[in-house]
Amino acid sequence: MKFYVIGDENTVTGFRLVGIEGEAVESADEAREALTKAFESSEIGIILITERVASSVRAEMEAFVFGYSFPLIIEIPDRRGALEGRTSIRQLVNSAVGVKV
Numbered sequence: 001m002k003f004y005v006i007g008d009e010n011t012v013t014g015f016r017l018v019g020i021e022g023e024a025v026e027s028a029d030e031a032r033e034a035l036t037k038a039f040e041s042s043e044i045g046i047i048l049i050t051e052r053v054a055s056s057v058r059a060e061m062e063a064f065v066f067g068y069s070f071p072l073i074i075e076i077p078d079r080r081g082a083l084e085g086r087t088s089i090r091q092l093v094n095s096a097v098g099v100k101v
Contacts, residue, residue, distance in 0.1 A: 001045030
């Protein structure tokens, strides 16, 4: 099972440095194609997609999430940080373990 990242050039390059393959996208059409390609691969188990890219293809994201049980899709912030109004990973973990800040 492999990880695969879809996002902007900087994010994808950073993940490639640690051995995770991916695809840099600049438009919603490119993001749709990358998602389709990732879902067609039997080797990919987890897709990491930046929040900004995911928001540009929200309808397709929801179709994949609710239509398939595998691979897992995880939205991550890009180098500019989390999108406004999104719960950060740190906040989710703190909530899950009962830490109040």
